[in-house]
Structure formats: C-alpha cells, structure tokens
Amino acid sequence: MGRRSPNQRVIITKKYKAMFGKELTSKFESELSGHFYECMLALCRSPSELDAIELRKAMRGTDKEIREAYTRLYKGRSLEKDLKDETSGYFKRILVALVQGDRDESQNVDECRARRDAEELYKAGEQRWGTDESKFIQIICHRSYAHLRSVFQHYSTLGRRDIESALKSEMSGDLLRAMLTVVKCVINKQKYFAERLKASMKGAGTADSTLIRIVVGRSGIDMGRIKKEFISLTGKSLESWIADDTSGDYRRILLKLVSE
16 A cells, blocks of 8 residues: 555555455454554545544644545535534634635736735734734635735735735734645645654654655655755754654555655
8 A cells, every 4th residue: 555656555455345245344443453553544544534543533624525524424514514503703704705616726927926925914903903813714715826925925025024924913813824834735735744743753753644644645746856955954854753753554655655
C-alpha cells in the first residue's frame, strides 16, 4: 500500500472486498495494532474520505467531493447541516461559506479589483474600531486563490501589517484559526502542511493523528513539494524527523509514503 497512489489504494481496497467478501480494514483490525494500524486504515480511504472523517471529528472542511464523501460515510448526513448544528457565530459562518463551494475558480486576476478588495479588508479591520468579520468572510471565502494572493500583496502596502498579522490582531479563537488556515493555504499550501508536520513532531510526544493524516493524505499528490518546504523550515529532511520520532512498522510505512 505504501508504494501505491491514492487512487490505486482505493482500487485495491474495492478489489479485496469483491474477491473475499469482506473489507480490507477488517483484515487489518484482526492482525495490526497501534499507530501502524491507524495508518493502514487511513490508506484504505480516498483523500476526500479522509477529509470527511476528520470533519466528523473536528467539524472543518471545504469542497464538493468532501461533502459527498461525508454524506456517503455517515449515512446521508448533511455536512452543512451538521456544521450549523455544532458550531456558532462567525466560526459557523466561515465554515458554512467554505463547504458551500462558491469560491471563484478563475486563474485570471484583475489587479484593480484585487486592490479594492485589499482596501475593503483594511477598512473592515485595521482602519476601524472593532472588526467587520462578515467582510473578511465574504472576500476570503469566495474569491479565487489567484485573486486572493494579489489581494494579500496589496494589503501589505496599505498598513503596518501583512494579512496574517492583521488577522491575529483583529480576531481570536476558532475564527482566527479558521481564517489563518485558509490564508496560509492560499499563500502556500505546501508550506502550511510542512508547518503542521513540524508541529506534530515537535517537543515531547507525537501528534500521530495529524502526522498520519497529512502523510497519507498528501502522498502521491504534493509530498515532494511539502518535503522541500519542510527542509526550508527546519533545516532537516522530513524523513529524518519521522525516523527520530517513530519506530517499527509504523516508521517504515510513513517513510515509504514520503519517499516519492
């Protein structure tokens, strides 16, 4: 499984059930344990299903494929409805805006419009008493990634802070974490995952669920670029961190997955 792409792993899982009449995960359950078992379970899921499982646990997410996987895995439950039921305030509003999938996908950037959006964000935050959170949600959750990258560049010329520093001064709690996650992914998604991987292994103990989720979820997609960002961030390879922080079969499967 460690040598296969995400799509190939899904096909293997389906073929196993067709041939033997039972889920591959049941085989793992009877023979494996610990974090190695958790990693092998994750390898039986598509990237969208992994996202859906995390959403069920933590109530956060984004696109159409994830919404469909969520409904399929959890017997017709609506991701949007569950988010509305289990969150509140502006945090609920940003999550619902993200899962509705109304983001512009265009790669074209109108610099004049980007400048106007940057000015709107500045007026909604640094330039006023209090914060207009609705304006931030409207722009950050609906504009294209290419457009937002230009917006953030323009924003840094308007005030004393870049967009991340401005958000930290204007917001807090779950809303701030959600906003920063979106902004970091817009600016450099691979750097964001490298930062998450570092945090999962930094200090005493390992946040294994985060480590497994990112390594399995990004292998075969953009792991090579994440590894480059990780070296820039830490001065060491991702493989060396994993080797120092894990052991046994768990270490071997993780190292195989990041070896692309």
